[in-house]
Amino acid sequence: MIEPGESWQAMLAHVWHILPLALAFALPVALVGGLLLYWLRRGSLATTLTVLVLIPVLATLAGVLGISGFMFTPALTTMLLVCLLVALVTVPAAIVFGRAIARHSVWEREARERERAAEAARRDLVAWISHDLRSPLAGIRAMAEALADGIVVEKDEVTDYAARISGETSRLSGMVNDLFELSRITAGALRLTMSAVPLQDVISEALAAQTIVANQKKVQVLADADVWPVVTGSDPELTRIVRNLVSNAIRHTPPDGTVAIRVGIDGSEALLAVDDSCGGIPEDEIERVFEVAFRGTQARTPDHSGTTGGGLGLAIAKGLVEAHRGQIDVRNHGDGCRFEVRLPLATS
Known part of the structure; x- marks a missing residue:
């Protein structure tokens, strides 16, 4: 009868004996899988996750076949069936989750792009409006100063200046109305009576x-x-x-x-x-x-x-x-x- 201590030592020696063999068969599979993942780095996320799930399953299968000497015993057959069941469960799950994560990633990327585009549009809007507001304001200020300083005194000239000031004021008012309307649209505050x-x-x-x-x-x-x-x-x-x-x-x-x-x-x-x-x-x-x-x-x-x-x-x-x-x-x-x-x- 084998003593418990001797059984443990024998089992440990057996593990150390088969470990290098299992590693020798599993490591090439893992390396090939790593190279395949590198080659697929720009591919779809679902494909990448599928390969990532298959690598440990195939590496385990290669290690088991290696240490068994390709002797198809009942124990090896059971192990192969377990690996097959694991693959049948994990691969579809990887495809489903990969596609879901990919859609979420695409949505986030598109959201960031829309945000950047909106920010650029806001900067352009500020630049355009600042320029367009300065032009009529400068004209109104110059004409108002000319009237206030008495530079323009003739009745026809005064009437002309007043009309031009009124025109520039209307233009400014229209620009402000446009800004208000656009802000209502972009903020979702527009309410239509249909x-x-x-x-x-x-x-x-x-x-x-x-x-x-x-x-x-x-x-x-x-x-x-x-x-x-x-x-x-x-x-x-x-x-x-x-x-x-x-x-x-x-x-x-x-x-x-x-x-x-x-x-x-x-x-x-x-x-x-x-x-x-x-x-x-x-x-x-x-x-x-x-x-x-x-x-x-x-x-x-x-x-x-x-x-x-x-x-x-x-x-x-x-x-x-x-x-x-x-x-x-x-x-x-x-x-x-x-x-x-x-x-x-x-x-x-």
């Missing part, structure tokens, strides 16, 4: 507000419709959308050019298209036209009407269209570009 709104009334009101500017630039504004649809929306915000798009089209259309507004119905949506004669937008800029403070004036017809805003009109229009559950897009069309808005039709 109703059935005839699109013909909206366009008529928007065009009436742009008539003076169009006449000053000698730009012809035309509106055409196969049928005038009724949409679901808020009248003031819909008018703001059309006014911003028409104002942008007039601003970038050269004198004696034409701005065309076309209205129709496409399925369950009302279709509003505003065509200008700006000469087109470069392909590398067309995706940025709805960004805050983006103007792209270096690539489009310069504006000399004095109506240039803070670069917020299209960003506001996009936010208001999306608040109406509509879509807005832009593309080059003919000798200019086309802004296309789709809005849900009012239900009867």
Whole structure:
């Protein structure tokens, strides 16, 4: 009979005997797995986790086969079945968790990119607005000082200065209103009172507000419709959308050019298209036209009407269209570009 102390010593000696053999078979598998993981470092996270789970299972299997001398005994068969069951459980789990972690990582990366883009847009907005606010303020200050110091005394000159101060003040007021509107949209504080709104009334009101500017630039504004649809929306915000798009089209259309507004119905949506004669937008800029403070004036017809805003009109229009559950897009069309808005039709 073997004493307990002698049995323990014999078992320990047996372990030390088979340990190098098991290591010799398992280590190459682990090294190959490590190289495979390095090669897959830029691959999908699900694949990486699957390989990471398979490495210890395959290394264990290689070690067991090595120490058994590839003698398929009942004990070895049992061990192989256990390894197979472990692989059947862990590999699908690794694939599922890998895909979930990958989706979460992609979401976090996209969130960081959106945050960086928003921060860059805010910096651009501050830079643009600071510049645009200084220009009219400097003009108002200079004209006010000229009036206060008695430099301008003739009645006609005083009237002209007063009119110019009023114009610059209106421009500043419009920029402040744009900033307030944009802040409401970005903060999610915009509340719309939805109703059935005839699109013909909206366009008529928007065009009436742009008539003076169009006449000053000698730009012809035309509106055409196969049928005038009724949409679901808020009248003031819909008018703001059309006014911003028409104002942008007039601003970038050269004198004696034409701005065309076309209205129709496409399925369950009302279709509003505003065509200008700006000469087109470069392909590398067309995706940025709805960004805050983006103007792209270096690539489009310069504006000399004095109506240039803070670069917020299209960003506001996009936010208001999306608040109406509509879509807005832009593309080059003919000798200019086309802004296309789709809005849900009012239900009867």
